[in-house]
Amino acid sequence: MTAALQARHVSKTFGGNRVLDDVSLAIEPGEVHGLLGQNGSGKSTLIKILAGYQDADPGAELLIGGHRVALPLPSGQSQSLGISTVHQHLALIPSLSVVENMLLGRLGRSNAMALSWRKARAECAAVFQRYGLEIDPAATVSGLSAIERAMVAIVRAVEDLGLRSSGSGPGVLILDEPTPFLPKQDVETLFALVRRIVARGASVLFVSHDIDEVREITDRATVLRDGRLAGTIDTKASSRDEIIKLIIGRALRADRPASEVAQGAPAKVAVTGLSGGGVKGVDFDLQPGEILGLTGLLGSGFESVVYMLYGAIPRTTGTLRIEDETTPLAEATPARSIAAGTVLIPGDRNARAAIGILPIADNVTMPVLSRKLNKWFVRRGPMHQLAQDLGRQFGVVPNRPEQPLSSLSGGNAQKVVIAKWLQTDPRLILLDEPTQGVDVGARELVFDAIRGATRKGAAVICASSDYEQLAMLCDRVLVFADGRVGAELNGEQISKQSIAETCLRGASKLPDAL
Numbered sequence: 001m002t003a004a005l006q007a008r009h010v011s012k013t014f015g016g017n018r019v020l021d022d023v024s025l026a027i028e029p030g031e032v033h034g035l036l037g038q039n040g041s042g043k044s045t046l047i048k049i050l051a052g053y054q055d056a057d058p059g060a061e062l063l064i065g066g067h068r069v070a071l072p073l074p075s076g077q078s079q080s081l082g083i084s085t086v087h088q089h090l091a092l093i094p095s096l097s098v099v100e101n102m103l104l105g106r107l108g109r110s111n112a113m114a115l116s117w118r119k120a121r122a123e124c125a126a127v128f129q130r131y132g133l134e135i136d137p138a139a140t141v142s143g144l145s146a147i148e149r150a151m152v153a154i155v156r157a158v159e160d161l162g163l164r165s166s167g168s169g170p171g172v173l174i175l176d177e178p179t180p181f182l183p184k185q186d187v188e189t190l191f192a193l194v195r196r197i198v199a200r201g202a203s204v205l206f207v208s209h210d211i212d213e214v215r216e217i218t219d220r221a222t223v224l225r226d227g228r229l230a231g232t233i234d235t236k237a238s239s240r241d242e243i244i245k246l247i248i249g250r251a252l253r254a255d256r257p258a259s260e261v262a263q264g265a266p267a268k269v270a271v272t273g274l275s276g277g278g279v280k281g282v283d284f285d286l287q288p289g290e291i292l293g294l295t296g297l298l299g300s301g302f303e304s305v306v307y308m309l310y311g312a313i314p315r316t317t318g319t320l321r322i323e324d325e326t327t328p329l330a331e332a333t334p335a336r337s338i339a340a341g342t343v344l345i346p347g348d349r350n351a352r353a354a355i356g357i358l359p360i361a362d363n364v365t366m367p368v369l370s371r372k373l374n375k376w377f378v379r380r381g382p383m384h385q386l387a388q389d390l391g392r393q394f395g396v397v398p399n400r401p402e403q404p405l406s407s408l409s410g411g412n413a414q415k416v417v418i419a420k421w422l423q424t425d426p427r428l429i430l431l432d433e434p435t436q437g438v439d440v441g442a443r444e445l446v447f448d449a450i451r452g453a454t455r456k457g458a459a460v461i462c463a464s465s466d467y468e469q470l471a472m473l474c475d476r477v478l479v480f481a482d483g484r485v486g487a488e489l490n491g492e493q494i495s496k497q498s499i500a501e502t503c504l505r506g507a508s509k510l511p512d513a514l
């Protein structure tokens with residue numbers, strides 16, 4: 001069978017640093033092919049080369065549908081050659097309608113004056129119907145749910161492939177980590193769409209850190225390790241442990257660590273009457289060193305809690321007590337929270353937690369410039385030394401503080417953000433999806449760092465819809481439903497399965513199996 005896409009001998013060097021080394025990859029027609037590897041293993045670089053955003057080093061070869069294609073791909077031409085990419089940020093314009101977004105690529109190439117919007121909407125509706133989607137072409141993208149936005153971007157990418165001129169097969173759709181921003185229940189909806197796409201003959205290259213998802217949706221997978229090909233596997237025939245071992249070169253720790261929370265100690269943190277942002281009068285408290293998980297279905301209110309406690313959502317009411325200091329949340333602001341020893345590590349690190357164009361050293365030392373370094377003027381030597389030490393401690397790869405943060409892979413950038421706040425020895429750590437985009441091996445490092453902070457007495461609140469993460473990390477999990485705490489899971493009750501079941505039952509009662 002002629003491969004839908006074949007890449008051979010792909011290498012890439014940045015300033016003397018070889019990040020891809022003689023990688024080869026073949027994707028069959030109608031196949032969902034996984035691309036796996038630790039943070040910084042070279043997945044995005046490979047995709048950027050396949051999508052024509054980046055040149056490969058000399059010697060690389062690319063065949064699409066058996067036809068040799070000259071590298072580098074001409075800028076903006078990858079779709080006409082049969083490769084379409086959907087990145088995590090989706091590249092939709094929120095203020096435009098669905099149909100306008102669907103036509104974005106084509107508008108640039110055609111005479112827009114001659115466009116009939118009525119006809120375009122009807123065609124768009126017919127396309128959505130073909131894929132079994134119920135999305136109004138006239139709706140504004142900003143009003144769509146996360147899963148609807150993802151599906152619009154994916155269908156647009158596939159349709160743009162269908163318009164290409166070359167006759168070399170139905171093409172390859174690259175999905176670059178499409179699921180981390182989606183609630184778990186919507187992942188199935190997305191997978192149904194992926195199955196429909198491959199049933200129509202196209203192939204999909206699926207990049208993900210979620211091993212269970214990879215085993216569910218892909219047929220085979222290529223694994224990169226340190227920029228080299230670690231292997232190509234039949235995912236259905238491979239166990240979870242085998243895949244993890246190929247990715248990180250070792251096995252993960254088997255069990256969740258036993259809770260270290262001292263029973264019966266007075267609460268260190270107490271939240272009372274928390275209301276606003278979809279939350280309706282919630283009370284809970286935390287023991288010193290406790291890691292409390294918050295979860296639920298999207299819209300159940302759990303997603304807002306850490307931002308409300310940090311003072312980042314206006315019109316929040318209730319109180320937050322840390323040890324013997326009580327703050328009315330109506331008066332909380334991020335600056336006051338930081339001064340009181342509360343830190344927030346947000347989910348959207350690119351927009352809210354880091355400045356990509358600044359060096360890693362500047363990003364990571366920002367909260368401690370006056371405390372740990374010279375208060376009156378910035379000396380880069382000590383700043384670099386501190387950044388280097390933190391990079392080592394948190395496993396940032398490559399550990400080069402002078403590089404811009406944006407040159408790090410997604411997962412390594414997240415480690416920098418976590419290091420930046422944990423070094424401040426906070427009393428309360430607020431986390432929103434702390435290991436989104438972080439690979440399975442590095443997750444252990446991040447979890448260890450968070451547990452290290454709890455040993456120093458910090459309390460942690462972790463909001464997440466990643467049930468596996470909650471099961472590995474938390475001493476207790478509160479499952480939200482309709483703005484309130486619907487169920488509480490403790491100790492042995494906590495597992496990925498039990499959290500998923502409790503969420504899906506509307507959090508009205510504990511799972512039968514418990």
Ligand SMILES: Nc1ncnc2c1ncn2[C@@H]1O[C@H](COP(=O)(O)OP(=O)(O)OP(=O)(O)O)[C@@H](O)[C@H]1O
Nearest residue numbers: 014019039040041042043044045407408409410411
């Ligand atoms: N423009 C660049 N300049 C310098 N180094 C870069 C650049 N882009 C990527 N790198 C380096 O190349 C290596 C591979 O990065 P890449 O983003 O491909 O990894 P990845 O496997 O996609 O990681 P993640 O899972 O974290 O997204 C990393 O060490 C990264 O720092």
